[in-house]
Amino acid sequence: xxxxxxxxxxxxxxxxxxxxxxxxxxxxxxxxxxxxxxxxxxxxxxxxxxxxxxxxxxxxxxxxxxxxxxxxxxxxxxxxxxxxxxxxxxxxxxxxxxxxxxxxxxxxxxxxxxxxxxxxxxxxxxxxxxxxxxxxxxxxxxxxxxxxxxxxxxxxxxxxxxxxxxxxxxxxxxxxxxxxxxxxxxxxxxxxxxxxxxxxxxxxxxxxxxxxxxxxxxxxxxxxxxxxxxxxxxxxxxxxxxxxxxx
Amino acid sequence: xxxxxxxxxxxxxxxxxxxxxxxxxxxxxxxxxxxxxxxxxxxxxxxxxxxxxxxxxxxxxxxxxxxxxxxxxxxxxxxxxxxxxxxxxxxxxxxxxxxxxxxxxxxxxxxxxxxxxxxxxxxxxxxxxxxxxxxxxxxxxxxxxxxxxxxxxxxxxxxxxxxxxxxxxxxxxxxxxxxxxxxxxxxxxxxxxxxxxxxxxxxxxxxxxxxxxxxxxxxxxxxxxxxxxxxxxxxxxxxxxxxxxxx
Numbered sequence: 001x002x003x004x005x006x007x008x009x010x011x012x013x014x015x016x017x018x019x020x021x022x023x024x025x026x027x028x029x030x031x032x033x034x035x036x037x038x039x040x041x042x043x044x045x046x047x048x049x050x051x052x053x054x055x056x057x058x059x060x061x062x063x064x065x066x067x068x069x070x071x072x073x074x075x076x077x078x079x080x081x082x083x084x085x086x087x088x089x090x091x092x093x094x095x096x097x098x099x100x101x102x103x104x105x106x107x108x109x110x111x112x113x114x115x116x117x118x119x120x121x122x123x124x125x126x127x128x129x130x131x132x133x134x135x136x137x138x139x140x141x142x143x144x145x146x147x148x149x150x151x152x153x154x155x156x157x158x159x160x161x162x163x164x165x166x167x168x169x170x171x172x173x174x175x176x177x178x179x180x181x182x183x184x185x186x187x188x189x190x191x192x193x194x195x196x197x198x199x200x201x202x203x204x205x206x207x208x209x210x211x212x213x214x215x216x217x218x219x220x221x222x223x224x225x226x227x228x229x230x231x232x233x234x235x236x237x238x239x240x241x242x243x244x245x246x247x
Numbered sequence: 248x249x250x251x252x253x254x255x256x257x258x259x260x261x262x263x264x265x266x267x268x269x270x271x272x273x274x275x276x277x278x279x280x281x282x283x284x285x286x287x288x289x290x291x292x293x294x295x296x297x298x299x300x301x302x303x304x305x306x307x308x309x310x311x312x313x314x315x316x317x318x319x320x321x322x323x324x325x326x327x328x329x330x331x332x333x334x335x336x337x338x339x340x341x342x343x344x345x346x347x348x349x350x351x352x353x354x355x356x357x358x359x360x361x362x363x364x365x366x367x368x369x370x371x372x373x374x375x376x377x378x379x380x381x382x383x384x385x386x387x388x389x390x391x392x393x394x395x396x397x398x399x400x401x402x403x404x405x406x407x408x409x410x411x412x413x414x415x416x417x418x419x420x421x422x423x424x425x426x427x428x429x430x431x432x433x434x435x436x437x438x439x440x441x442x443x444x445x446x447x448x449x450x451x452x453x454x455x456x457x458x459x460x461x462x463x464x465x466x467x468x469x470x471x472x473x474x475x476x477x478x479x480x481x482x483x484x485x486x487x488x489x490x491x492x493x494x
Contacts, residue, residue, distance in 0.1 A: 015437050018473060032471075130432045133410060134378045186433055190263070190458045191270060210433075218434035218467030225274065225463035 002220070003241035004034045005123075006163045006183045006208030007067075009057060010042030012128075014135055017212040022061040025212070029066075032216045033224075034209070036066050036247060038123075040093050044072040045128065051083040068247065070123060074099040075111040084114055090245040091161070093123040097140050103151040112155040121159040121244050124148060127186070128164070128213065145169040152177040159244055163208055167196065174200040181244065183208025184236070185219055193226035193236070202232035206240050250278040250487035251462070253371070253406060253430045253454025256312075258284040258300035267457065268311065274462040277484070278493065280454075281305075282344040282371060283317035287382070289348075291326050294319055298334045305339045313491055315342040315371055320349040320356050331362055341491050342404075343370045347382045351390035360398040369402040369490055375410040375431065388415030395422035402490065404452060407431025409438050416445050426490065428454030429482065434468035439482075448478035452487050 009025055019025045029037050041057040044050030054071040061067040072093045073083050084092065092115065096103055103124075115122055127142035134140065145165070149172070152160045161181045162173055167189055170182040182200075185208040189195050196205065209219035223237060241247060251271070256279075257263050271279055281304055283297040294317060301314035316334040318327055334340045343363055349355050351372060363370050372394070374386045386394075388411045395403055403425045405411065410431035411418070416438075419425040427442060429451065442451055455465040469482055487493075 015435065017436065129435070130409075132375070132377045132380050133412060133432055133435075136378050139378055188433070188461050188464050190267065190461060192461045192464065212436055215434045215436045215468045215471030217471030218464040221463035221467040221470070222461060225270075225461075 001238045002034045002207055002223070003238040003247060004029060004037040004209050004211065004219075005161060005206045005241050005245070006185050007037045007039045007211045008042040008213065009039055009060065009067075010044075010053065012042050012045075012213070014129070015213065019212050022064040022067060026064040026066050028216060029209075029211065032209075032220045034216070034220070036068060037211075038070045038091060038241075038245065039067045040070045040072050045095055045098050045125075049077065049079070050074055051079055054083065068245075073111075074101075075107050076101045076105075080111060081114070084118070089118075089120055090247065091121045091123050093125060095125040097127070097143050098125075103143070103147040108151070112158060116155065116157045121161060123161045123163055126162050126164050126169070145172050148173060148180065149176045152180045161206060161244065164210055170196065171199045174204045180204070181206055181240065183210075184222060185210035185214060188222070191226070192222050193228060197228070197232060202235040203240055205236045206244075207237050248484040248488065249274070249276045249453065249466070250280070250484040250491075250493075251276050251455050251457070252280045252404065252452045252487050253428045254279045254281050254457045255284050255459070256281045256300075256304055257458055258297065263458065264304070268308070270462055271311070274466060276462060277311070278313055278487070279311055280313045280315060280342075280487070280491070282315050285317055285346075287347065288321075289317070289319050291322055294322070294330060298330065298338075298340070301340060302334060302338050309339070313493070314340045315344040316340040317344045317346070318359060320345065320353065320359060324358055327359060328362070331359075331366075335366060335368060342368045345370060345372045347373055347385040350384045351386040351394040353384075356394060357397065360394065360401045363402075364398065364400040369404050369426075371404040371406060371428070373407070374405045374415065375407055376412055376415055377410075388418040391425060392418045392422055395419065395425045399424055402426065404428055404490075406454070407456075408442055408451070409433070409435050412438065413441055416442050420445050423450075426450045426452055426486070428452045429469060430454035430456035430460065430465065434464060434471070436468075436471070439468060439472035440474060443472075443474050443478055448474065448481040449486055451482045452490070453483045
């Protein structure tokens with residue numbers, strides 16, 4: 001069983017995707033061995049009010065219970081409190097670099113207080129793509145891992161999951177905090193997971209494919225080719241996600 | 248049969264090379280093309296040393312390793328030709344590797360390209376459309392197209408399909424002497440399908456860019472691409488076998 005903590009659905013101006021319905025998305029993930037996935041709206045990355053896109057996503061994925069919605073919230077908008085009123089939220093995602101705020105901005109203090117009171121984990125989308133390959137007129141640097149360390153330590157009661165981190169960032173983030181977890185979608189080196197596990201413990205690593213931006217099979221093969229013992233394999237594949245998101 | 252056309256074996260760490268062999272066997276990779284291990288702006292001494300290592304790898308495991316002769320076109324023509332004679336004509340290497348020191352539009356490449364045409368060996372040339380982090384003289388796919396137009400009788404393998412992107416595929420589309428390898432960046436979806444449609448699968452070669460990457464993740468982008476079995480087999484090995492004239 002694999003739980004994917006990093007998937008998206010919607011439109012993106014720089015790539016064309018062949019998964020155009022929730023059923024097709026679920027089928028794609030399932031064919032790669034992924035039984036459940038946390039999913040966010042891709043449209044909410046660029047559309048000025050992500051809550052509109054969150055509502056659309058919930059409606060779209062209703063026939064596919066294996067897809068679990070993760071609302072994207074921009075704490076810089078006036079409606080962020082309302083967006084957090086939905087019950088049963090498993091996680092909330094923020095995209096600071098695309099929504100143009102810093103993690104050390106005071107506007108995050110009330111947001112994080114509510115998150116802590118509701119015991120909801122926070123996902124930080126560190127980047128969407130490889131900065132080197134971005135459209136030249138839309139350069140969006142990745143979120144600075146140093147700011148994440150400062151932020152995560154300041155709000156240490158809330159679990160933070162950083163998505164699309166590079167290996168060096170993953171090591172720094174996990175070693176310098178107690179509450180940051182990372183997904184494997186962007187982490188790559190020869191023998192990715194055995195190498196990573198020499199630096200950080202398996203209970204801080206989550207399976208994430210970044211589908212459909214990336215080929216799902218790449219993350220799955222990264223996981224399955226790693227010669228790991230059953231316990232760390234299970235932790236990364238699903239147990240950590242189950243525990244963190246109460247799935 | 249899987250042939251990895253783009254690998255960098257660490258010259259001085261046989262332990263890692265043993266692990267690479269083990270990992271490649273598990274991934275079903277039968278041949279690995281070593282492009283060498285050298286610093287930016289390599290000196291003549293460093294070029295000789297890198298090529299010695301590659302030739303040693305091929306002598307050690309000729310059943311697995313194939314090697315390319317690394318050259319820095321900024322060196323004297325006499326040295327470059329001595330190295331081609333030593334490593335290709337009298338040695339066991341099957342192609343030339345050019346990196347970022349000299350732009351592909353430079354006339355300094357012409358004698359090398361002419362020698363490759365005479366010897367009927369391919370040149371694997373780095374290319375990338377970089378939004379950030381571009382290195383001095385680094386070539387783009389448009390530069391490779393210029394080189395291909397000047398040397399229509401030389402076969403060129405342009406490295407890094409994902410980094411070339413759609414624009415890069417279009418750059419080389421009308422140059423049938425240019426192939427592209429699948430390595431580079433994260434396994435972003437859609438580009439293999441686009442390249443197959445625009446170039447034909449017979450011009451695409453699987454490459455991992457190991458040791459900085461992972462066989463599993465890089466194979467995942469080929470297995471995950473929505474292409475037919477025949478095209479996949481061409482990309483994974485048949486094209487490289489033909490191009491490198493392997494038994």
